[in-house]
Amino acid sequence: MSPPVFRFAPSPNGFLHLGHAYSALLNFDRAREAGGRLLLRIEDIDATRCRPEFEAAIYEDLAWLGIAWETPVRRQSEHLSDYRAALEKLSALGLVYPAFESRAEIARLVAAREADGPWPRDPDGAPLYPGDAKSLSAGEQARLIASGAPYALRLDMAAACRRVASLAWNELGEGRTARGASFPRGRRPGET
Structure with a gap:
């Protein structure tokens, strides 16, 4: 090893x-x-x-x-060329999508949804991305990109989890951890 x-x-x-x-x-x-x-x-x-x-x-x-x-x-x-190649591969697999919201817009989306209860957060306390950009049609995505709208490519975790049977890692102090490829608790980001 x-x-x-x-x-x-x-x-x-x-x-x-x-x-x-x-x-x-x-x-x-x-x-x-x-x-x-x-x-x-x-x-x-x-x-x-x-x-x-x-x-x-x-x-x-x-x-x-x-x-x-x-x-x-x-x-x-x-x-950067390595990362570009990896993003192209992920895109070809349908595992990334463009998201056009700014950090401030994401914060507003999450705040609005927290009226219905706590929103899922990452280990550092930041709210998980709500996933709204995933609902845009391919045509709307292309139109926004062509217009010069700034965007980030986001990993579609639901699509990624469907591609694997389970996830496993070694957690410091806990040893090997494995879970089925699903969202472990609460609402999935993007679900309302």
């Missing part, structure tokens, strides 16, 4: 804070204890907010903390 791989993946859009330091130290210690590898991945694809001086500060701060990582560092901006 190959050694476990751990990673720390900061965005160079500001200086590291204590939460970053904790996460980096935790992953460094876990990798060392398990005889594993620690990778550093720089999440630098947001060209409007990421700055070289923040990336340099990340390296300085991690070195000051005594954290060593494998080289080369993986800079996400250097692998």
